[in-house]
Amino acid sequence: MRIRVLKGRTIVLGYCRGTALVAKKPISFLGGVDPNTGTIIEKNHDLEGKKLKDTILCFPHGHGSTVGSYVLYALAKKNLAPKAIVNQTADPVVVVGAIIAEILMVDQIDIRQIRSGDKVEVDGEKGAVKILEKNPCT
Amino acid sequence: MHLTTEEEKMYDGEYGWACQISMRILTRLGDLFSATKLIPIKSAHLSGVSYKTLGDAPIEFLEELAKTAGKARVEVTLNPSSLDPNLTKFSRNKHEKQRQIIGLYKKMGADPTLTCTPYYLKQPLQGFHFAWAESSAVVYANSVLGVYTNREGSPSALAAALVGKTPDYGMHRPENREPAVLVNVETRLRNEAEFGALGIRLGNLLNDKIPLLKGLPKHDNDDLKQLGAAMATAGMTTIFQTGKPVEKTWQEKVSVEREDIENTMESLSTTAEQPDLVFLGCPHCSIEELEEAATFLEGKRVKDNLRLWICTSRWLKEKAENYVNIVEEAGGHVVCDTCAIVTWLRDLGINSVMTNSAKTAYYAPTMNKVDALFASLSECLETACL
Numbered sequence: 001m002r003i004r005v006l007k008g009r010t011i012v013l014g015y016c017r018g019t020a021l022v023a024k025k026p027i028s029f030l031g032g033v034d035p036n037t038g039t040i041i042e043k044n045h046d047l048e049g050k051k052l053k054d055t056i057l058c059f060p061h062g063h064g065s066t067v068g069s070y071v072l073y074a075l076a077k078k079n080l081a082p083k084a085i086v087n088q089t090a091d092p093v094v095v096v097g098a099i100i101a102e103i104l105m106v107d108q109i110d111i112r113q114i115r116s117g118d119k120v121e122v123d124g125e126k127g128a129v130k131i132l133e134k135n136p137c138t
Numbered sequence: 139m140h141l142t143t144e145e146e147k148m149y150d151g152e153y154g155w156a157c158q159i160s161m162r163i164l165t166r167l168g169d170l171f172s173a174t175k176l177i178p179i180k181s182a183h184l185s186g187v188s189y190k191t192l193g194d195a196p197i198e199f200l201e202e203l204a205k206t207a208g209k210a211r212v213e214v215t216l217n218p219s220s221l222d223p224n225l226t227k228f229s230r231n232k233h234e235k236q237r238q239i240i241g242l243y244k245k246m247g248a249d250p251t252l253t254c255t256p257y258y259l260k261q262p263l264q265g266f267h268f269a270w271a272e273s274s275a276v277v278y279a280n281s282v283l284g285v286y287t288n289r290e291g292s293p294s295a296l297a298a299a300l301v302g303k304t305p306d307y308g309m310h311r312p313e314n315r316e317p318a319v320l321v322n323v324e325t326r327l328r329n330e331a332e333f334g335a336l337g338i339r340l341g342n343l344l345n346d347k348i349p350l351l352k353g354l355p356k357h358d359n360d361d362l363k364q365l366g367a368a369m370a371t372a373g374m375t376t377i378f379q380t381g382k383p384v385e386k387t388w389q390e391k392v393s394v395e396r397e398d399i400e401n402t403m404e405s406l407s408t409t410a411e412q413p414d415l416v417f418l419g420c421p422h423c424s425i426e427e428l429e430e431a432a433t434f435l436e437g438k439r440v441k442d443n444l445r446l447w448i449c450t451s452r453w454l455k456e457k458a459e460n461y462v463n464i465v466e467e468a469g470g471h472v473v474c475d476t477c478a479i480v481t482w483l484r485d486l487g488i489n490s491v492m493t494n495s496a497k498t499a500y501y502a503p504t505m506n507k508v509d510a511l512f513a514s515l516s517e518c519l520e521t522a523c524l
Contacts, residue, residue, distance in 0.1 A: 011166065065291075065292075066185070073195065073198070074195035090170060092170070092291055095166055095170065099162050100293065
């Protein structure tokens with residue numbers, strides 16, 4: 001297949017490859033994610049029950065309390081954090097969380113082009129996401 | 139963003155990790171919102187103090203900051219904690235964790251004011267720049283006190299405290315404080331609760347657009363405090379204007395009628411039964427509000443089967459001894475360091491709360507899982523007393 005490159009903007013530098021986990025809804029890290037397990041617990045969220053560990057977590061943007069930044073830090077300390085965060089629009093809660101947790105982050109990416117299960121590469125230097133392999137199940 | 143030589147050194151880690159991570163936060167946020175430089179602030183006010191809202195997640199981060207020479211470069215005040223050590227008793231773990239969090243902030247140089255109305259402690263000087271978290275204080279500071287602050291989050295206010303500066307975007311620039319929507323208040327607001335209802339209505343309608351309010355009846359700063367706190371609760375408001383409308387063509391106009399206020403009032407109550415707790419002081423009471431409550435309570439008696447809390451800062455409680463005595467003689471409590479929203483109400487056997495605060499009525503059902511009853515201060519006190 002043709003490799004697709006989605007261009008965006010660097011928020012936190014880094015480079016990684018992994019499997020995408022894509023949310024349609026915004027994520028509130030305070031209250032929406034269990035800091036002890038790294039699982040989405042927000043009721044009726046499209047990723048409810050999903051674990052964030054080592055994923056390339058793609059979601060439109062964050063919302064809710066700024067304490068959410070600390071939840072990202074706590075997840076990183078417990079090795080439960082995503083490998084990278086890919087946002088449509090960066091918001092202060094997630095940006096600050098990614099900085100203090102040292103999680104690679106890019107924004108201004110059209111995340112509708114990415115499906116959960118896709119193999120992707122995130123290049124923080126270029127602020128780009130490359131879809132290496134489409135999830136065959138979708 | 140342009141950084142000075144000293145700021146560059148902070149960014150590069152010469153002043154320790156705490157300062158470095160703080161600089162990263164401030165410059166990144168500055169880049170996102172098109173700031174050009176960092177500007178000095180007079181004080182920082184931090185949210186994220188109550189162990190109930192924080193949980194364990196931030197403790198490690200705060201420890202790391204305190205360990206790596208994180209020291210405030212400006213005056214720092216703290217939002218309410220989860221408990222009043224003299225009054226509300228919880229598990230040992232909760233008391234210990236709360237003490238630990240306050241201790242870490244103190245180590246970094248914060249003054250443990252534990253109040254959401256730091257502006258009563260020291261009148262901030264008009265025209266100065268601040269980095270304040272706590273949305274109700276931000277709106278009050280910008281709109282009533284004429285100071286300049288963005289609506290900071292807990293970590294960005296802390297970063298600004300440790301650097302002593304904040305990026306110059308948003309509310310720090312006069313051109314961003316101009317109103318965009320003309321709001322015609324077509325009904326006479328009768329009390330502070332109706333000001334709060336107006337705030338919820340406008341917060342829902344406007345989100346972060348700046349309103350100019352026309353037609354407000356005679357009011358005091360406590361009415362505006364309720365209005366602003368409610369706007370910031372339902373929306374992303376950081377400032378409202380109440381001056382004389384300038385001659386211009388308004389792109390957007392909104393009218394608020396009696397029916398809107400009444401529907402909003404109604405939507406903020408989830409029960410009509412007698413509450414377990416009557417709570418005044420969200421945001422924390424001013425000396426005038428304490429006086430008003432004390433005047434009402436003089437010679438009266440609070441019902442045996444409910445509790446009356448009047449929340450304020452410890453600083454003001456000490457100043458207002460006379461009023462405090464009257465409240466306590468009537469069987470009520472002047473509660474410090476906390477409020478109904480950031481404490482564990484249900485652990486105290488409280489399942490419903492009556493309040494004159496639209497903010498509390500809005501949050502209580504979800505954040506505390508209790509029923510809410512929303513009414514004016516005098517109706518609250520009438521319900522509380524025999």
